[in-house]
Amino acid sequence: MFKLYGVALSPFVRKAMLALEYYGLAYENEATFPGDESPEFRAISPLGKVPVLEHDGFTVPDTSVICRYLDRLVEGKSLYPADAQAEATACWIEEYADSRLIENCAGIFQERLLKPKMFNQPTDEERLAGIINTTLPACLDYLESIMPELGYIVGDSLSIADLAVVTCFVQARYGDYEVDANRFPRVRAYLDRAYDSPLLTQRLASERANLPPGLG
Numbered sequence: 001m002f003k004l005y006g007v008a009l010s011p012f013v014r015k016a017m018l019a020l021e022y023y024g025l026a027y028e029n030e031a032t033f034p035g036d037e038s039p040e041f042r043a044i045s046p047l048g049k050v051p052v053l054e055h056d057g058f059t060v061p062d063t064s065v066i067c068r069y070l071d072r073l074v075e076g077k078s079l080y081p082a083d084a085q086a087e088a089t090a091c092w093i094e095e096y097a098d099s100r101l102i103e104n105c106a107g108i109f110q111e112r113l114l115k116p117k118m119f120n121q122p123t124d125e126e127r128l129a130g131i132i133n134t135t136l137p138a139c140l141d142y143l144e145s146i147m148p149e150l151g152y153i154v155g156d157s158l159s160i161a162d163l164a165v166v167t168c169f170v171q172a173r174y175g176d177y178e179v180d181a182n183r184f185p186r187v188r189a190y191l192d193r194a195y196d197s198p199l200l201t202q203r204l205a206s207e208r209a210n211l212p213p214g215l216g
Ligand SMILES: N[C@@H](CCC(=O)N[C@@H](CS)C(=O)NCC(=O)O)C(=O)O
Pocket: 010, 011, 012, 013, 033, 034, 035, 047, 048, 049, 050, 051, 061, 062, 063, 064, 098
């Protein structure tokens, strides 16, 4: 039995849910919020971060580790390209998305949605403008330079790079941010294809059905 601790609105929890759903593994979701200080949660998440995966009593935190673990359990399907260089590239893009890209995309989510609509706090307009005008376009320049015209980011099938990148842009979308198709045509076309895929369509439908009040 699989259980995932975390809330679906977290980009990392979404990444792990997409992986579980890609591998066709049924799971329960325990709605644990980021920064949960309870001793029970801290025991399974020493950094206090979500998600954490539980599988038949075994627990492991961190999406990169969780996704790799799931991959070992399922035969005949993989988010990791067989070719060594393609796998290294996919894992690098995952790392880039999990660090630099998410900082920017989650920043938009925090400033435009979380702070004003959930926490009743003012938006930091200076931070938001810095992300939208400077730091996110720098990420998009990089992604545009590596994005193929068609298909997936690495190789000819879905990989961990796709899950990691797409979850970031879903987060920014909650803050009404859409990638400019004129300036970043490949990234925009890639995201449009991703949003149309059954895996993402189903995940987002389920996410929308469970949004906290006020965020719909
Ligand atoms: N590298 C971790 C990052 C997870 C992460 O940063 N989760 C955020 C929520 S999106 C969190 O729990 N933040 C709470 C905190 O940092 O205290 C992963 O891939 O799972």
